[in-house]
Amino acid sequence: MKYVVEFRNKTIAQGLAGAIGAEADLRRPYRFMEFCGGHTHAISRYGLEDLLPANIRMIHGPGCPVCVLPASRIDMAIRLADRAEVTVCVYGDLMRAPGSQGQSLLRAKALGADIRMVYSTLDAIRIAEQMPKREVVFFAIGFETTTPATAVMVRLAGKKRLKNLSVFCNHVLTPSAMHSILKNRNAHDIGRVEIHGFVGPAHVSTIIGTEPYESLAEEFGKPIVIAGFEPLDVMQAILMLVRQVNQGRHEVENQYSRAVKREGNRRAKEEVLDIFELRDPFEWRGLGLVPNSGLKLKQAYAQFDAEVRFSMHELHVADNPVCECCAILRGMKRPVDCKLFGTACTPETPIGACMVSSEGACAAYWTYGRLRDYQPRRMS
Amino acid sequence: MRMGVYHRKLDLKNGCVDLSHGSGGRAMGQLISSLFHEAFGNEWLDRCNDQSAFDVSTGRMVMTTDGYVVSPLFFPGGNIGSLAVHGTINDVAMAGARPLYLSASFIIEEGFRFSDLKTIADSMGEAARGAGVSIITGDTKVVERGKADGLFISTTGIGRLADGLDLSAEKARVGDRVLLSGCLGEHGVAIMSRRQNLAFQTEIVSDSAALHGLVAVMVAAGGNGIRVMRDPTRGGLAAALNEIAHQSRLGFRLWEEAIPVKPEVAATCELLGLDPLHVANEGKLVAIVAPDVARSVLAAMKAHPLGCDAADIGEALADDHRFVQLSTSFGGGRIIDWLSGEQLPRIC
Numbered sequence: 001m002k003y004v005v006e007f008r009n010k011t012i013a014q015g016l017a018g019a020i021g022a023e024a025d026l027r028r029p030y031r032f033m034e035f036c037g038g039h040t041h042a043i044s045r046y047g048l049e050d051l052l053p054a055n056i057r058m059i060h061g062p063g064c065p066v067c068v069l070p071a072s073r074i075d076m077a078i079r080l081a082d083r084a085e086v087t088v089c090v091y092g093d094l095m096r097a098p099g100s101q102g103q104s105l106l107r108a109k110a111l112g113a114d115i116r117m118v119y120s121t122l123d124a125i126r127i128a129e130q131m132p133k134r135e136v137v138f139f140a141i142g143f144e145t146t147t148p149a150t151a152v153m154v155r156l157a158g159k160k161r162l163k164n165l166s167v168f169c170n171h172v173l174t175p176s177a178m179h180s181i182l183k184n185r186n187a188h189d190i191g192r193v194e195i196h197g198f199v200g201p202a203h204v205s206t207i208i209g210t211e212p213y214e215s216l217a218e219e220f221g222k223p224i225v226i227a228g229f230e231p232l233d234v235m236q237a238i239l240m241l242v243r244q245v246n247q248g249r250h251e252v253e254n255q256y257s258r259a260v261k262r263e264g265n266r267r268a269k270e271e272v273l274d275i276f277e278l279r280d281p282f283e284w285r286g287l288g289l290v291p292n293s294g295l296k297l298k299q300a301y302a303q304f305d306a307e308v309r310f311s312m313h314e315l316h317v318a319d320n321p322v323c324e325c326c327a328i329l330r331g332m333k334r335p336v337d338c339k340l341f342g343t344a345c346t347p348e349t350p351i352g353a354c355m356v357s358s359e360g361a362c363a364a365y366w367t368y369g370r371l372r373d374y375q376p377r378r379m380s
Numbered sequence: 381m382r383m384g385v386y387h388r389k390l391d392l393k394n395g396c397v398d399l400s401h402g403s404g405g406r407a408m409g410q411l412i413s414s415l416f417h418e419a420f421g422n423e424w425l426d427r428c429n430d431q432s433a434f435d436v437s438t439g440r441m442v443m444t445t446d447g448y449v450v451s452p453l454f455f456p457g458g459n460i461g462s463l464a465v466h467g468t469i470n471d472v473a474m475a476g477a478r479p480l481y482l483s484a485s486f487i488i489e490e491g492f493r494f495s496d497l498k499t500i501a502d503s504m505g506e507a508a509r510g511a512g513v514s515i516i517t518g519d520t521k522v523v524e525r526g527k528a529d530g531l532f533i534s535t536t537g538i539g540r541l542a543d544g545l546d547l548s549a550e551k552a553r554v555g556d557r558v559l560l561s562g563c564l565g566e567h568g569v570a571i572m573s574r575r576q577n578l579a580f581q582t583e584i585v586s587d588s589a590a591l592h593g594l595v596a597v598m599v600a601a602g603g604n605g606i607r608v609m610r611d612p613t614r615g616g617l618a619a620a621l622n623e624i625a626h627q628s629r630l631g632f633r634l635w636e637e638a639i640p641v642k643p644e645v646a647a648t649c650e651l652l653g654l655d656p657l658h659v660a661n662e663g664k665l666v667a668i669v670a671p672d673v674a675r676s677v678l679a680a681m682k683a684h685p686l687g688c689d690a691a692d693i694g695e696a697l698a699d700d701h702r703f704v705q706l707s708t709s710f711g712g713g714r715i716i717d718w719l720s721g722e723q724l725p726r727i728c
Contacts, residue, residue, distance in 0.1 A: 004650060010711050017711075047712020096720075231710050347720035358720070368714040370703070 007230030008046070016235040017051040024242050030056040032241050033331055034199040035178060037064030037359025038229040044368035046231040056238065059195060059331030060354070060361030062177060063204075065142045065170075066093050067353040067360040068284040072315040073170055074099035077139050080168065080310060081105070081113035087131065088168075089124040090139040092117040097356050100317040105139075121153035128157070128165035137306045141170045145203040147295065148268040151275040154297070154304050166306040169296050172282060174204045175212045176293035180284075181330055182220045195331055197241040199234060200226040202256055207272075209264025213252045221250045228256040275301055286325035286353035325352035328361055335362040342366065390414045395494040402488070402522025412520060415498055416484075419505035424516035432516040434481060439543050444471040445536040453500070453530055456570045457585030458662075460533055461500035465507035465515075466588045466662060468537040470611045473592035474665065476547045476599050477539035482508060484535050485519040489528040500531065511590040513537075539592075545599065549627035549668075551607040557674035558632060558694040559667045561594060561687045562587070564617055565645040568659035572652065584644050589663030594686045598667065601680035605673035611665050616658040618716045620666050621704045628668075631699025634716070636709040638693045657706075658719045668696060 024030060034040055040060045043049060049058060062068050074097055081088040088105070095106040095117065109115040114134075118124055121138060128136040140150040150167060157165045178198065200213055205226045213224045223244035227237030237255045244251060254260055275297060282294025297305040306312065319325070323345070324338035335341045335354065345351040347363050354362035390410060400407040417425050424432035448464040458466075465482065472479040484504065488497070508515050566587040573582045591611065598606060608628075612620035617639075621632050641649075641656045649656050663686065669677050674692065681687030697705075704716040 004647075008710055010709060013710055044714060045708070046710035047706075047708045047714045048710070050712035051710075347717075363720075367717045367720075370701075370715055 004230070007228070007232045009232065012232055013051060013235055016232065016239055020056070020235070020239050020242055021053050023239070023246065024053050024056055025246060026053070026055060028055065030196050030242060030245060031059055031194050031331060032056070032197045032199060032238060033059040033061045033181070033195045034234070035061040035063040035174065036199075036201045036204070036229075037067070037357065038202055039199050039227065039234055040064070040361060040364045041359050042229055042231050042234050044364040047368070048231055048234060049369070051235070052238065056242070058199075060328075060364060061181070061198075062284065062286060062329045062353065063143070063174070063201060064357050064359040065146070065172065066097050066357035068172065068177075068286060069094070069097060069141055069170055070283045070285045071098060071100045071317040071319075072283065074105065075103060075315050075317060076312055077168060078103055078105060078108045078113070080137060080306065080312065081108050081115050083135075083310070086135045086137055086310075087114040087116060087127065088137050088139055089116050089118045089127060091119075091141065093357050094139065094141060096350070098350055121149045125153060125156060125160070125162070125165065128162050129160070132164055134164060135310075136165050137168050137310075138165070139168050139170070143172060143174050143201070143204045144207045144272075147171045147276065148207060148265075148271050151271040154275050154301055155271070157304060158301075166304050166309050167297060168306040168312075169276070171276065171295040172284070173293050173295070174201055174208070175216060176290055177284065177287065178213075178216055180287055180290045180293070182216065182222065195222065196245050197223040197225070197250075199237045199241070200224045200252070202227060202229045202233070202259070205254075205256065205260045205264070207265050207268050210252050210254050210260060210262050211264070217250050217252050223250045223253070225253045226256050226260055228259065284353075285319065285356075286329045288326070320351050323352035325354050325362075328352075328354050335365040338362070342370075390494055392494045392498055396490075397488050397492045397494065397497065397522055398490050399522055399524070402520060408520060412518075415494070415501050416518060416520070419498070419501035420484075420508065420515040420518075421505070422514045422516065424514060430517075432481075434516065437540060440541040442472050442475045442477040442539045442541055443536065444468060445534065446471060448533045448535070449529070450571065451529060452571075452574050453496070455574050455586055456582075457566075458588040459500055459503055460531060461502075461504035462507040463586075463588050463662060464533040464535045465504050465511070465513070466590050467613070468535040469511050469513060469590040469592055470662075470665070472537040472539035473590070473595040474547075474609045474611055475539070475541060476545045476595060476606065476609070477541045477592075478596065479511065479513050479537055479539040479590075479592050481538045482513055482515045482535050483517045483519075484515050484533060485521075487521050487523060487528050487532040487534075489530050490522055490525050492530055497531070507590065511592065513590075542599065545604060547604075547606060547608050549608045549624045550629075551604075552624060552628035552630055552668045552696050553607070553670070554630065554696055554698045555671050556607060556668045556696040557671055557692050558621070558634065558696070559669050559674065559678055559681065560617070560639065560691055560693045561591070561665045561667075561681055562663075562689040563640040563642045563645065564612075564661060564664065565641060565649060565656040565659035567613075567662040568616070568654075569645050569648045571660075572648070582644060582648060584642070584648070587661055587663035589686055591663065591665055591686060594665070594681065594684045597680045597684050598677050602669055602673040602677040605670040606677060607668045607670065609665050609667045612661050614660050615719050616656070616660060617666060618655070618657040618704065619718055621716065622702075622718050624668060625699075625702040625704055628696070629702060631697040631702055632694055632704045633697055634694035634704070634706050636706050638691050640689045640691050657716055
């Protein structure tokens, strides 16, 4: 596990924790949002918050693509899978994501829909080749990290002249969501967002680079430190954020320099630009409609667009009104502040975005963090 | 049933099971005789009755049953047959009992190759003999193509408990030690490495093994100081300890650095986004042991071939929440929860 264990070294972690403790100003709070589910997972999995001073609080952002996919898109996929001629291919973590009225792809599969779990877009191509008489639809989700793989699949499908493969596209864009959180445009009655800085995306940034965050840091005056997903990466990024805040700076810094360049991955970006274009707006579970945040296939590739091919209709499903995801995703509330947390909403029966996947803020808190301050509710 | 002379021998090389092999007629008798009796051979089966009678000693008996639907049927380190023997023996052994007899029931899909069935039956026979256990009764059913995925096996086990021994989760007490018999996650990772859509190169083989020998030396060293034992199969160590926490109304604290995991398993889990604490084992046990005998039980485990990597990984705590906590190797803390949903279907 070369290049992994080095980034989980306890002694270095203690050194970083010491530096954070020494440099953090005890007279003020620091509230940093880690946008990505990968960071949330690392923070929870390694118990990083135990190493931080009490006045530094990590806010778990919306950066888990399964979590933020709205119920309406799941419902649309289930309708598609219910068609006799269709086989839907999905990444495994999407199977349990809740649609409306208790529906999920897992349940649809149990009831007879042909839904296959795949690990790569190439699996979908293989399945389409093996079953030429069936309509194979790849349920594409993810941020900029997974979009190039879908783009390559579309290009390969064209090259192979596959007539039975299409994409149900749900790819979303990270900087637009960060913009929405900071602008607080869709939040209702939750007050001003108090975020002092961002631990910026790791894998997403390997594709898009650090440049797209520069206008965000400038416009909102918030420091952004791009960080890797290993626990030492996160610790170092927190130290860099503390220093920026203390010095009154708001720059984009790159902690993850072993993988991220300012310009990103040009080849991957070209693949994406070739196949996809902006879809405006796109709905996020927990954030509502976010401008300029989704992608769809360009007209030239309409034959591979499942929404065109099967004349899929947009559905609209309202989020549960009691669910506090909207406030939790913006750092205004904690999972335990939600009446549904741990009662109606658990990892087995997720209701809100934050509980859907293990990388969601509530699920991570449920799985790894309850220990810290969970108090069982008394019956009144 | 042994039916005497047959017109033609079973074509073990190229033949396959058809519906006649489950019909109760001569073909079924021939299948049972040529494959299962041949593989399991013992005095009970030789009498060819629909049941077997055996002597019962005084004291308490233990009985358990389990179904096996693992996919694929053959995996590095074993197959569904050896798994069906080891798994049920282990369920008997976790009571601290000595396993004695097994039954085996087969649901076979038509078209299943005799050669594969023979390999599976032979490894069941070998596993049972290796464990000193006899398969003394069984059943064979054949279902139409598409109604079963090749082969399902169900085994029931009976064992005898030593006088005075009574292990149960509610006997766990604050301060008890948590002993683990070896490295985690090998069975689950070996199965995954052979899944069609996941195939990857690995040297890891399933840890499938009968644990009653290890249990015997532990019981000799610790007696009722061993409060409870579990084999952490589906859901892994996380599920086993959460079950015990729930039943004993205690919490547990584990030390991540003390939990043995082979580097290959850790690397595979890393790659696939799995936690070794949730991955299935088929030849490991976790024991909650009174502190005064923990050292001697651990020494007995380490002296046994199936416990050479055994470790003291944690302790029982007073905790109304019944949390299983982990002190991470990074210096933080977290909860080890049950796995939500299904990490990997049909692991055993």
